[in-house]
Amino acid sequence: MSVDRLLPTQEAEDLIALTRDIADKELAPRADRYERRETYPEGLFTTLGKAGLLGLPYPEEFGGGGQPYEVYLQVLEELAARWAAVAVATSVHGLACFPLATFGTEEQRQRWLPGMLTGEAVGGYSLSEPQAGSDAAALTCRADKEGDGYRITGTKAWITHGGRADFYALFARTGEGSHGVSCLLAPGRADGLSFGKPEEKMGLHAIPTTTAHWDGALLDHDRLIGAEGQGLQIAFSALDSGRLGIAACATGLAQAALDVAVDYANERTTFGKKIIDHQGLGFLLADMAAAVDSARATYLDAARRRDLGRPYSRQASVAKLIATDAAMKVTTDAVQVLGGYGYTRDFPVERYMREAKIMQIFEGTNQIQRLVISRGFAR
Structure with a gap:
């Protein structure tokens, strides 16, 4: 639809x-x-x-x-x-x-x-590490000055497009504390850069997610983006926009699940009538539709604030939280609407349900979104 x-x-x-x-x-x-x-x-x-x-x-x-x-x-x-x-x-x-x-x-x-x-070069975002996911200030991957460049040493994790991307927005430590992280535009191939085996995920199987191992790769100084120590400011600013991207993706996924459920409910009959005509199921579909529309409204509100140059960080977290929770619920309910068929691979809703789960986790878990939102209330 x-x-x-x-x-x-x-x-x-x-x-x-x-x-x-x-x-x-x-x-x-x-x-x-x-x-x-x-x-x-x-x-x-x-x-x-x-x-x-x-x-x-x-x-x-x-x-x-x-x-x-x-x-x-x-x-x-x-x-x-x-x-x-x-x-x-x-x-x-x-x-x-x-x-x-x-x-x-x-x-x-x-x-x-x-x-x-223009798509000649496809990118990945390399912020997280095995022991530094939600706590980005705990990064340990280092970018040490050497000559007219930076020597990169350490391991990054959870990189979408890892090993396939042509470049990475890489965040590494150039100093101490929260003001000791810098951003570099790293090439996708370099001596001293290797990638781990793609993660065996619940969903999103066609696009690899990997670790990256930096074993002394040397990057030119002109690959530093912004000033030294500005990395976390850049990372968090980017994530506000990225969270809106995931909110939109989650909404699209939920819409797809709703469409399959509505089509099935209009075709399947029980007790002499279409199952969509049973009030209990009709109300379930109505709740699914309301969740999808609400998710879309929240991400559009945040996007319009961004387009107007107004603060939108809190609204981005709200959109990511609402849209991804909605996707998890709507895809789960779609499986329920299809009954036993929903649990099989004959229909895509079981895949949608698996794909929805990660959206509550990446670009900041939904618990982190609640933390961001609640901090805005502090006086």
Whole structure:
């Protein structure tokens, strides 16, 4: 079912129409097969890049789309409704571009950003470590000055697109304390950089998630983004935007599950009538629809605040919390609507349910979102 969207311009409507066409032709037919076989979608991100879908919220002068965030997020939602893993990887790519686009020098942006925004180079975000997930200030991976560069030593974890990405927004320690972390634009291949075996995950199987091992790789000094010690400021600023990306992906996933449940309820009959005509099931579907609409409304509210240049950090956390919790509930309820069939791989809802779980965890767990929200009440 196509969502009836309220878009700000005709250009935005055309963009959503293009996204739906690409998603229906390129994503939907492959998703289930590639997820089952854990097959990487070779060439797909090049296709998305050529269509202009990888750099939508960034300036046109660097090859971006110059679109407001409220439009970009709705594109992500459309992608996620067909293939969540690809939508998440697209969101992470946008997150990886953020440090350079926002904190890089003009020379750095001119050098690297066009290829990133047009899909010639796909990115990953390398903040977490095995012992430093939610507590980013506990990072131990080091970037020690050596000559005219930085010697990188340590291990990073939970990298979406790990081993496949062409570049990484890398956060490493250049000093002590919370002001001792810096951001570097790291290449995807370097002497002294290796990757672990892809994690064996519940879902999102087509896109690898890995550890990265930095064994003394030397990065040029011009790969430092922003100032030394500014890394956590950059990371947290990027995560506000990234959380909105995940909220949009979660909403798309929930919408897909709702659509399958509604279609099934209109076809399946029990006791002489369609199961959708049984009040108990009809009310369950109504609650699912309300959850999806609420999730969409929260991420759009935060995005519009961002587009207006207003503070939106709290709203981003609210959107991530509401949308991902909604996705978990809606996908679980979709399995229930389908009954025994929902528990089989004959229908995609069991996969949707597995994919929804991680969305409550990455880009800051939902417990962290509650912490962010509650801190805003302190006087």
